[in-house]
Amino acid sequence: xxxxxxxxxxxxxxxxxxxMSAQSLQSPQSYSKMHSDLLxxxxxxKDQIRVQEAQKYAADLYEECEPxxxxxTEGWESNLVNCYKDANVPNTxxxxxxxxxxxxxxxxxxSHYGYRPQFGRTHKGVDxxxxxxxxxxxxxxxxxxxTRFERGGYGFYVxxxxxxxLETVYGHLSRFLVKPDxxxxxxxxxxxxxxxxxxxxxxxxxxxxxxxxxxxxxxxFDFANRCTHTDSYTFSKSTYTKARDYxxxxxxxxxKKSAAEEKETANNKKNSAKKEQPVASTKxxxxxxxxxxxxxxxxxxxxxxTKIAQSNGLTVAQLKKMNGLTNDNVEAGKVLRVK
Numbered sequence: 607x608x609x610x611x612x613x614x615x616x617x618x619x620x621x622x623x624x625x626m627s628a629q630s631l632q633s634p635q636s637y638s639k640m641h642s643d644l645l646x647x648x649x650x651x652k653d654q655i656r657v658q659e660a661q662k663y664a665a666d667l668y669e670e671c672e673p674x675x676x677x678x679t680e681g682w683e684s685n686l687v688n689c690y691k692d693a694n695v696p697n698t699x700x701x702x703x704x705x706x707x708x709x710x711x712x713x714x715x716x717s718h719y720g721y722r723p724q725f726g727r728t729h730k731g732v733d734x735x736x737x738x739x740x741x742x743x744x745x746x747x748x749x750x751x752x753t754r755f756e757r758g759g760y761g762f763y764v765x766x767x768x769x770x771x772l773e774t775v776y777g778h779l780s781r782f783l784v785k786p787d788x789x790x791x792x793x794x795x796x797x798x799x800x801x802x803x804x805x806x807x808x809x810x811x812x813x814x815x816x817x818x819x820x821x822x823x824x825x826x827f828d829f830a831n832r833c834t835h836t837d838s839y840t841f842s843k844s845t846y847t848k849a850r851d852y853x854x855x856x857x858x859x860x861x862k863k864s865a866a867e868e869k870e871t872a873n874n875k876k877n878s879a880k881k882e883q884p885v886a887s888t889k890x891x892x893x894x895x896x897x898x899x900x901x902x903x904x905x906x907x908x909x910x911x912t913k914i915a916q917s918n919g920l921t922v923a924q925l926k927k928m929n930g931l932t933n934d935n936v937e938a939g940k941v942l943r944v945k
Contacts, residue, residue: 707793731813761803777811807935
């Protein structure tokens with residue numbers, strides 16, 4: 607019995623020692639690997655959570671920067687400058703113009719909005735002095751609707767539809783910096799100015815439109831002081847009905863008739879004054895009238911600065927200085943000081 611018990615005890619001790627050896631051999635490597643795998647799984651879970659959080663943050667940020675108001679859907683695919691011909695335009699609309707940036711760094715308007723009788727059409731924007739290659743900026747935040755070329759008119763032009771309901775047109779460009787359907791912020795460069803299309807010299811043609819109605823940009827912007835007149839602009843449909851349904855020939859004939867009537871009335875008054883005034887006084891009045899009429903000159907088609915300067919006894923440099931001109935280009939219809 608003693609030998610048997612001793613044998614059993616020896617066997618038990620042997621198994622215990624072998625178990626301890628196996629455990630000690632396994633511990634440094636196997637346990638370490640299991641621990642590392644567990645930590646790696648935990649890190650992957652944390653990384654996935656961080657990625658999901660980052661994706662959600664980016665999506666929220668994108669949505670905040672690029673809102674999609676309903677106005678973007680009206681005529682968005684149209685290739686026309688005015689894509690609202692059949693649209694139901696509201697009678698009045700208050701437009702928020704607070705968050706603006708001037709479309710170009712200069713502030714000199716070389717040609718104003720309005721009807722041009724010598725051409726029989728309306729100038730639907732303003733021309734801003736610029737050099738070829740000057741940066742053109744988006745006036746408000748919005749999305750680019752068109753970037754196109756028109757040989758007989760705008761040349762290379764960009765149309766941006768804005769969140770406030772306006773569309774702005776930038777014409778006679780030399781290069782595009784944006785693509786259609788691209789979102790742009792106020793003040794973001796969208797093009798370089800140029801002299802393409804129907805243009806007498808480098809400048810930026812700038813329009814502001816509401817659902818196809820061309821609004822005088824100077825009614826919104828104070829270009830001289832580089833700001834807007836107020837924080838909002840109220841569009842009134844009745845104000846622009848005549849401009850939209852415009853008949854130039856009829857309007858021009860009425861203008862000529864009114865001018866002729868005014869001239870006839872002035873001549874009658876002048877003749878009456880001649881009868882009452884002494885001869886010396888009449889000569890003086892005639893001379894003053896002639897001098898006043900020669901103090902300005904309206905540029906005609908085919909004129910240039912050299913011709914105008916010579917006919918008024920001036921040098922080109924003097925004429926340019928008197929009228930704040932920086933180049934030799936001059937537009938027909940512009941009134942110049944010659945004295």
